[in-house]
Amino acid sequence: MVTAIELRSVGKSFESGKETIEVISDITLSVDEGKFVCVVGPSGCGKTTLLRMMCGLLQPTSGKVLVKGNPPDPKKNRFGVIFQEDSLLPWKTVLDNVKFGLEVTRNKGNTDSIAREFITMVGLRGFEDYYPHQISGGMKKRVAIARAMAVDPEIILMDEPFADLDAQTRQILQKELLGVWSRFNKTVIFITHNVDEAVFLGQDIVVLTKRPASVKATVNVELEYPRARLSPPFISYRERILKYLQEEITAL
Amino acid sequence: MVTAIELRSVGKSFESGKETIEVISDITLSVDEGKFVCVVGPSGCGKTTLLRMMCGLLQPTSGKVLVKGNPPDPKKNRFGVIFQEDSLLPWKTVLDNVKFGLEVTRNKGNTDSIAREFITMVGLRGFEDYYPHQISGGMKKRVAIARAMAVDPEIILMDEPFADLDAQTRQILQKELLGVWSRFNKTVIFITHNVDEAVFLGQDIVVLTKRPASVKATVNVELEYPRARLSPPFISYRERILKYLQEEITAL
Amino acid sequence: GVIFPREAETVRIGHLTGDLHHLALFVAMNQGYFEQYGLKIQLKEYVNGPTLMQAFLSGELDFAYVGAPPAISARAKALTDAKSHLPVVIASVNLEGSAIVTREGIDTPEELSGKNIGTPGTGTIQDIMLSIFLRERNITVTKSPMSIATLPLEFSKGTIDGFIGWEPAPSIATVQSGAHVLLTSHDLFPNHQCCVLVVSNKYLEAHQDVVQKFAQVHKMANQYIANNPESAKQIAMNVTGHSSEIITLALSHIVYTSTPDPESMKTFLHSMIDLGVVTTVSHDQVDAFINAFIDTRFI
Amino acid sequence: MERIDQVKGILLGVLSLTVFFFIWQLIAWSLNSPFLPGPYEVLQAFGRISTTGDIDGYTLPSHSLTSIYRVALGFGFAGLTAIPLGVFMGLKSSVRSLSTPIIEPIRFIPPIAWIPLSIILLSGLWRYIFLIWIGAFFPILLNTIAGVKRTSPVLVDMAKTFGADSSTITSRIVFPSALPEIMSGLRVGLGVGWMCIVAAEMIGGDPEGLGRLIIKYANLLQIDVVIVGMIAIGIIGLVLNYGILTVEKRLFKWRVEVKA
Amino acid sequence: MERIDQVKGILLGVLSLTVFFFIWQLIAWSLNSPFLPGPYEVLQAFGRISTTGDIDGYTLPSHSLTSIYRVALGFGFAGLTAIPLGVFMGLKSSVRSLSTPIIEPIRFIPPIAWIPLSIILLSGLWRYIFLIWIGAFFPILLNTIAGVKRTSPVLVDMAKTFGADSSTITSRIVFPSALPEIMSGLRVGLGVGWMCIVAAEMIGGDPEGLGRLIIKYANLLQIDVVIVGMIAIGIIGLVLNYGILTVEKRLFKWRVEVKA
Ligand SMILES: Nc1ncnc2c1ncn2[C@@H]1O[C@H](COP(=O)(O)OP(=O)(O)OP(=O)(O)O)[C@@H](O)[C@H]1O
Ligand SMILES: Nc1ncnc2c1ncn2[C@@H]1O[C@H](COP(=O)(O)OP(=O)(O)OP(=O)(O)O)[C@@H](O)[C@H]1O
Ligand SMILES: [Mg+2]
Ligand SMILES: [Mg+2]
Secondary structure, three states, rough: OOOEEEEEEEEEEHHHHHEEEEEEEEEEEEEEEEEEEEOOOOOOOOOHHHHHHHHHHHOOOOEEEEEEEEEEOOOOEEEEOOOOOOOOOOOOOOHHHHHHHHHHOOOOHHHHHHHHHHHHHHOOOOOOOHHHHHHHHHHHHHHHHEEEEEOOOOOOEEOOOOOOOHHHHHHHHHHHHHHHHHHHOOOEEEOOHHHHHHHOOOEEEEOOOOOOOOEEEEEOOOOOOOOOOHHHHHHHHHHHHHHHHHHHHHHH | OEEEEEEEEEEOOOOOEOOOEEEEEEEEEEEOOOOOEEOOOOOOOHHHHHHHHOOOOOOOEEEEEEEEEOOOOOOOOOOEEOOOOOOOOOOOOOOHHHHHHHHHOOOOOOOOHHHHHHHOOOOOOOOOOOOOOHHHHHHHHHHHHHHHHHHOOOOEEEEOOOOOOOHHHHHHHHHHHHHHHHOOOOEEEEEEOHHHHHOOOOOOEEEEEOOOEEEEEEEEOOOOOOOOOHHHHHHHHHHHHHHHHHHHHHHH | OOOOOOOEEEEEEEEOOOOOOHHHHHHHOOOOOOHHOOOOOEEEEEEOHEEEEEEHHOOOEEEEEEEEHHHHHHHHOOOOOOOOOOOEEEEEEEOEEEEEEEEOOOOHHEEEEOEEEEEEEOOOOOHHHHHHHHHHOOOOOOOEEEOOOOHHHHHHHHOOOOOEEEOHHHHHHHHHHEEEEEEEEHHHHHEEOOEEEEEHHHHHHOOHHHHHHHHHHHHHHHHHHHHOOHHHHHHHHHHOOOOOHHHHHOOOOEEEEEOOOHHHHHHHHHHHHHHHOOOOOOOHHHHHHHHHHEEEOOO | HHHHHHHHHHHHHHHHHHHHHHHHHHHHHOOOOOOOHHHHHHHHHHHHHHHOOOOOOOOHHHHHHHHHHHHHHHHHHHHHHHHHHHOOOHOOHHHHHHHHHHHHHHHOOHHHHHHHHHHHHHHOHHHHHHHHHHHHHHHHHHHHHHHHHHOOHHHHHHHHHHOOHHHHHHHHHHHHHHHEEEHHHHHHHHHHHHHOOOHHOOOOOOOHHHHHHHHHHHHHHHHHHHHHHHHHHHHHHHHHHHHHHHHHHHHHOHHHHOOO | OOOHHHHHHHHHHHHHHHHHHHHHHHHHHOOOOOOOOOHHHHHHHHHHHOOOOOOOOOHHHHHHHHHHHHHHHHHHHHHHHHHHHHHHHOOOOHHHHHHHHHHHHHHHOHHHHHHHHHHHOOOOOOOHHHHHHHHHHHHHHHHHHEEEEEEEHHHHHHHHHHOOOOHHHHHHHHHHHHHHHHHHHHHHHHHHHHHOOHHHOOOOEEOOOHHHHHHHHHHOHHHHHHHHHHHHHHHHHHHHHHHHHHHHHOOOOOOHHHHH
């Protein structure tokens, strides 16, 4: 299998004034192409920092981040990043938001029809001309997913994308995400707080320690999709990961 | 027993532009002194409007509202009103907020020591010099209660006071409220959305119809305080009131 | 003092920015004539005659050195208003003393036609004289009103083709920017009354003695200029900060005299009525108006 | 319903203006000063200046158009300089800290205080442009900086992950996101620039312009025309302001705040 | 840490001012115009005017104090009139709709346009007060109205249920709740009022005041002193503004927004 993302003893610290905060101490990790990997870890441990290094928004202080063998560069690699925060352009309609990624990546094809196709895929047909403030939080996330998918990304990076949503919307979107992933077979890095979500979605689950983050454990979830949340193996995976996390949180 | 509040076929409508909205159609009701009465009703049925008429903030369009035999007048009657919204003065500390009611009602006594006493009563000793933005939502409600109680009100009117709070804080405050009420034996009108809360607190529960509101039923809860939420009679009262409400909501 | 408390004996005198016509005032101060007569003075400076007269009417000044036309039009306007402080002429300050200067290529009055000519403000004596002159010759120009200090500057930049102004502005342009005098005010209107010394009618009623003293000071100062041209010139140079060359040229255009000339004021008033500058006096009232305007008792 | 409120508003407005003019007329009558004309005289002066023109023959519309033209140029320059500079300063905090010590004292120098320098260094139309520019520049600059600084970093990161270069980010993220603030800066700047017209025109030079009209007739002590000029300036300023407000409302439908 | 940032900020400020003065000096040298003095000449003029005084013998501090005194009076009157009126207008929507058609056009008339009327109708100190008042009045008024309108109705109802009468509600609820907006109105108003000082002093009359200093030396074509006056106005304006900002920050600790 080809390695999509590789982290070689990556460390990251921030300077803020005189202080230096070490956020990531030493992470080595490799993600094969087409995998769905979830990353869980205590709050503030450095998950977002990790994701930002993977797509080239941040540079590691030590070690190396490689995407297909080279340092990540959004101008060459095609990333589909879904941020935890609302990242829609409020002055653009749903359609124009989805077209934004296509236009920036200089996709010469018919951006309009591609955008409409992905809007339909996330179930927002009919909402093309709505502005972000006119649609709900769950619908906004779908638009962000459509925008990221529309550019045909090599790697999809998602940072707690469903954290703000109510339980029901969350579960619907999780199922839809799995559908999209199995259809297009992309590499997905999915960051979450929520263990249930991680076990429901991930082939591999990377558990991080508290800050400065390193890899506490990597759990391979050997369950068929779609997974039943109340099945005993599901619950036992959950318990196992929860235990790892608990150790980290009490250690705080 | 002396009647504290009496409503005689009270009706209320609002003019808004050319339209007239009838909010309360015909309510007749009488509350004895020292009673704890809960009012429940579908959202938007007119509960707040009712409460505002009881303390003289609004005048009824038809019928009469009487407090101790006369129309309510905050300059003569002493009301302790707790609004659903945050009603603390943001530029005053907790202590000065509690003193505010005392000063306005021209209480000549030592307002400072009275205020401190009530702050202690609601468990906020040590927070006297905090500003509202420095304390949590539940603490703010306690301050509002202390402010209302400090003026030694004849009647306490509470409008969904605990609606914004999380379940735990809510239950703590409910218990504290019952404690305060049983100690001072005031007349309390308590408006709520929450049937569980109503059955836990009220001696009488007035169920309103949908807008325009009239009295659908008055339920006398014959349970000793403190009430056990999981006891069968509690649950049967709850079911009964929920049924009344369900009828109103499906009738919408 | 920050608010200028007004002491009883202090007289408030208005004058114009950098106006050599008012040399008598500077001489009187320089020679200590005011102190000699026990007068304490406070000077107030204004950009042009009309602005000075507006402040005068509202009672901000007791005396003023100002062009006759602005004083006339202010008096005409305010005549019916009991609250206004009306100007009364107690002496002449000077005759003539203005000039039209132009750039090369404008050598005859006819060549002014269509040119851009600066004035020190609408309603000033220079503006009025220019208007009268142009009307008589049936010439039209674009008038550019601006402050007196700006005129030579704008001329040097070429924004205007020439200007009419009080001395030393024309002489500055002549010496510094190669302007030449097209017409002096003597050519426009020989021996015309220019600036006058006015007193507020209310002040005159209350303080005849002070007015008497002031007129005396003024007469002495004008005599001094006549008798000591060299030291008067030095005083003028000190006050304006200009070179001897400019001041000599400027002074040669000004006639200092204390005796007012009613006839030229009447002519001005007739013309101002024709120009629409004065609207409250008719031609047959002109004589009476000017006679009441001038009070020669003190000269 | 809304209709009724509008009609009511207009009626109330007319009523209060009537009362205002009536009181003004009463004061004018009772003072009977030649320097305080009543509204009737002002109306007459308005008619006269609008049709036959002023003492130099220029009519009120031509004075107004001249002033509007000058303000439009000065304001245009202010926009063209302040917006790019504001975007630049908003993006680079180092540029901001370098320029603040220079800009801050300058922005408290009133436009009229620049008149002497402008007389010496500039002439003709450029002087008007400069004086209006200096009035309009700072509100636009400060609002643009504020707007740019308020750009959500997530939106910028989002664009970066699509491989956008910095000019794309500036033009497609930063600028549109700052646009509401820029527009309100433009509105304030236009108001200030318009108010500088009297200062700009008082230097003189040209016989035309509303500011000049005021000064000309102030010198002639004909206050009725002075008031005509003041009212014209006030009303044109008001109309310009509401004009931009309307554009803002149209343009920023996507902003919930503007709708409310 | 904060210390370091502060020191860095000051150093950067000094650096950029140095560069600014250096460029200015270069331009002055290369143009070599008698009307564009370099910073060194301005500094000399500053020393001369500060110590020996101007041609009439008044020093820069006395000019500044005179101007500050006038602005303080005009600004004080503006506060005393605009705040009560603003509270009243904020409380009564009928008063608002009645007065808007009168106030709106007037507020777009620039203070300088009032000069002719003010010369005729007022004299001495009152004229300064009036011209500064008219500049400072509207920002204070509009901010006060906005602040009063934003008073939370729950707070008013709360006070009413305790039996508070309307004067208590106004003084203890509406006023303190509108105070942050009133203060920022005062800050803007002081800025505008201060900027009116040149307009107010340009009419002439008294020989003292920063505006007068500028105009006096502009007439003498001594631009170095003109620039001294401009810088003095700019810096005093800046200091006044930061003064009120500091008061605001102290006063409104209870506001989360101000802290952020
Ligand atoms: N630019 C920065 N400068 C300084 N410190 C930073 C910066 N970015 C992040 N940090 C610090 O790094 C730590 C980790 O931040 P990060 O956002 O990666 O955590 P996280 O695991 O995503 O947290 P959460 O679960 O809350 O999203 C935090 O303590 C944060 O304060
Ligand atoms: N001042 C008013 N003018 C016009 N309509 C009003 C006014 N106040 C309330 N209403 C209307 O009266 C109805 C009842 O309002 P009220 O606030 O009394 O309901 P409520 O039962 O308290 O609702 P909730 O459960 O949401 O608090 C609503 O439909 C509301 O729109
Ligand atoms: Mg994070
Ligand atoms: Mg309610």
